[in-house]
Amino acid sequence: MKPEEFRAAGHELIDWIADYRTRIPQLPVQAQVKPGEVAGKLPSRAPQEAEPFGRVLADLDGIVVPGVTQVQHPRYFGWFPSNASLSSVLGDLATSGLGALGITWQSAPALTEVEEVMVEWLRELTGLPSSWKGVIQDTASSACLVALLAARERATDYCEARGGLQAESAPLTVYTTPHAHSSIPKAVALAGFGRDNLRFVDVDPVTYAMRPDALAAALEADAAAGRRPAAVVVNVGTTGTTAVDPLARIVPLARQYGMWVHVDAAMAGSALLLPEMRWLVDGVEGADSLAWNPHKWLGTVLDCSLLYVADPDQLIRVMSTSPSYLRSSADGEVTQYKDWGIPLGRRFRALKLWFQLRLDGVEAIRARLRRDLDNARWLAGQVASTPGWRILAPVTLQTVVLRHEPAGLVSETGAVLDASALDAHTLSWVDSVNAAGALLTPSLLDGTWSVRISIGAEPTERQDVEKLWSLVRHAAESS
Amino acid sequence: MKPEEFRAAGHELIDWIADYRTRIPQLPVQAQVKPGEVAGKLPSRAPQEAEPFGRVLADLDGIVVPGVTQVQHPRYFGWFPSNASLSSVLGDLATSGLGALGITWQSAPALTEVEEVMVEWLRELTGLPSSWKGVIQDTASSACLVALLAARERATDYCEARGGLQAESAPLTVYTTPHAHSSIPKAVALAGFGRDNLRFVDVDPVTYAMRPDALAAALEADAAAGRRPAAVVVNVGTTGTTAVDPLARIVPLARQYGMWVHVDAAMAGSALLLPEMRWLVDGVEGADSLAWNPHKWLGTVLDCSLLYVADPDQLIRVMSTSPSYLRSSADGEVTQYKDWGIPLGRRFRALKLWFQLRLDGVEAIRARLRRDLDNARWLAGQVASTPGWRILAPVTLQTVVLRHEPAGLVSETGAVLDASALDAHTLSWVDSVNAAGALLTPSLLDGTWSVRISIGAEPTERQDVEKLWSLVRHAAESS
Secondary structure (H helix, E strand, O other), X not given: OOHHHHHHHHHHHHHHHHHHHHHHHHOOOOOXXXXXXXXXXXXXXXXXXXXXXXXXXXXXXXXXXHHOOOOOOOOEOOOOOOOOOHHHHHHHHHHHHHOOOEOOOOOOHHHHHHHHHHHHHHHHHHXXXXXXXXXXXXXXXXXXXXXXXXXXXXXXXXHHHOOOHXXXXXXXXXXXXXXXXXXHHHHHHHOOOOHHHEEEOOEOOXXXXXXXXXXXXXXXXXXXXXXXXXXXXXXXXXXOOXXXXXXXXXXXXXXXXXXXXXXXXXXXXXXXXXXXHHHXXXXXXXXXXXXXXXXXXXXXXXXXXXXEEOOOHHHHHHHOOOOHHHOOOOHHHOOOHHHHOOOOOEOOOHHHHHHHHHHHOHHHHHHHHHHHHHHHHXXXXXXXXXXXXXXXXXXXXXXXXXXXXXXXXXXXXXXXOOHHHHHHHHHHHHHHHHHOOOEOEEEEEOOEEEEEEEOOOOOOOHHHHHHHHHHHHHHHHOO | OOHHHHHHHHHHHHHHHHHHHHHHHHOOOOOOOOOOHHHHOXXXXXXXXXXXXXXXXXXXXXXXXXXXXXXXXXOEOOOOOOOXXXXXXXXXXXXXXXXOOEOOOOOOHHHHHHHHHHHHHHHHHHOOOOOOEEEEEOOHHHHHHHHHHHHHHHHOOOHHHOOOXXXXXXXXXXXXXXXXXXXXXXXXXXXXXXXXXXXXXOEOOXXXXXXXXXXXXXXXXXXXXXXXXXXXXXXXXOOOOOOEOOHHHHHHHHHHHOXXXXXXXXXXXXXXXXXXXXXXXXXXXXXXXXXXXXXXXXXXXXXXXXXXXXXXXXXXXXXXXXOHHHOOOOHHHOOOHHHHOOOOOEOOOHHHHHHHHXXXXXXXXXHHHHHHHHHHHHHHHHHHOOOOEEEOOOOOOOEEEEEEOOEOOEOOOOOEOOHHHXXXXXXXXXXXXXXXXXXOEEEEEOOEEEEXXXXXXXXXXXXXXXXXXXXXXXXXXXX
């Protein structure tokens, strides 16, 4: 495609996006398609001849839009916020338009250096230790795998340079809680530790946070059995209930056993922009790494996850390569981000952070985050003061976990009398709410279904939360 | 940012990109900045207040553009092509504008299903086995790691569900050649095999392709020593010389030992769109996986790598997770791409392929690929017929590997007489060519510097190759 054709089509597409974002509140939140329906609308082979742009745009409207869940919708309260601020969309467009190749500093110095400055801007904004260094990864899943690989190698004095993990004798063990994100056990498995060597440490029954005494007991038992504790993944803001493991109490235990401490703050990291929320990571100066996702609540369009490490050399020693065709005279003086993660080729992701922070400004972003926290507290207050309703976990962030507990299914003291009827009731009223134009995603908590109301879509205002609460009450109480 | 502000800024940015792409031929190919120069131009902290778009755009012009190597330049002949076709840029803009969340089929059915159709379109276009299934990964580095993790788990009857790789006794071994991309030994190390268990199999001295007899001998020796051959990475188009390992002769050996066969066709995959080039992967129906990068020669803007597998269940068994909050009634009927790779959250990358294939059409893409192959053959002919010049490897794809070998440094029979003087001469004339407005990246071959002329930037026409050859001759012959 020539630049002049791009110019014409690009203007059309910009208008389409502006119009689409404007009309999102009128769209169903949930994708309305059946399995195979989207694929069934596409030809089975690629076109031999070029098609006009209008036809592609029509399919974007007619096939793609109805085929995605509208996570930019003001009544999207599912999973976690997945904002794609239009300021960051512009930054990402600049990235694609430039078409730079991020393989070494030399191939695109600005790609590396704008990234260095952006992770430093966000380090300062989130109050992380000033000596820490950051890198952009695609997701917190990858960031956790990278951290666990570094932990594995440090614990084995860099076995990768010898016989690898398979040559090690005493097994390495990893610790987290049953509330850790599914990507944590996955990373443990991929890094080769084996699920037998992953310990799900008990949590507090009210806060769902890791119990340091249970961690201490697990560590002691493993060490006594000749196993080698290698890493603990500390969850700051779990997916189910936004539980916060007590980092400051975990760090001394980790130090005692020489373990790597990785903090998974995928969702909660955005909250660290607010000084009043920094208690979430009290003790972080004793950790080795922390990952969080600007592509969630902060609103940088997917994918953008930040991995901070206390000592980048511990990543580089595990990840670095230096083939002849990638060497240059600048090598000793510059950062080579290819050695801080898995992929060699890297997209210029820092531009979307740069555009977003500059075009929106930090104060406006902070005001939005505080708006969402206020909305969650308001909703929690409503739930707590309404008979038949119960808040199931501390409302630490912007997510309220609740249940409607009708008499007959739950006793006056809160004991579940009929678990399967309660589950059926919960899933049924969630379906009604979702059918009525919102999106909630339920979650199992202590074996019973709970409902997560995760507030924080960029356009979600108090009135949307009020409307949701009225929908929720109507659906549950009238069923 | 509100939709109307986005509309205004978006139009400006589209015009900026169209203008930028138009003026690239007037820009220096190589980034002209010193280490730290870009970072030094940025403030040390994020702005509290929003800045006007014009200021950001001015910095894109004044700081970013001079800070990247212009890989979209007609005289870019470095590393490998890294095209970012404007049609795919539009697709990627649509992705960001939609802001869909790719975590499960349910969260964005179209993201999954358009991806399924795009990998099928490209499977058909490249002639891969019709039973194979594909998935989009970020890079071939990640795709190779995923393949080696699947190989590791298959070879150990899925040890991740038990004690992990660290509980295995007989070591697993992996095979490739010394010409494999640096990401292959890196993936071997990250997967926990250990560098001691990676065999660099000898190559043919003329073609630089793996010698099947050397592979057979290595396998036999390892098996006799009680080691377990787990995987072979077959290189189709190496980075140094675009060497092609003989897949059809490797497959029977792999089958004999039950090894996973992964084909790394990161660069060469684009050539498979041309039926006359399909010989590159003769025997592929006996392989387990193949990865190639549309974000190279094909021109889909970074990052977009395709991983094809003969049996997706072998990925899913290793990678799958199913937390309660990600379950839905459609689970049994749909593809869950989160279980085909490392990240949970996935960007809607299929749109950039969809836009590119539809807006450019397959015939035009094939014509461009053939143009580049013709240009490489023309250049090879010039080099071969010019005294003092030598082609160092078969010109299989669009890369010509050559050296200027002045009398006195190399004998008439081709023996290097003074290796360090020859290296100095080579690196010196490459520097001159690069200073004169092109980009070549040299590479070590058999311990001596060679020069790679990698043709295939989207705007590179015959006249650009002619001009380069004249620059190259002038620089080398007059020095």
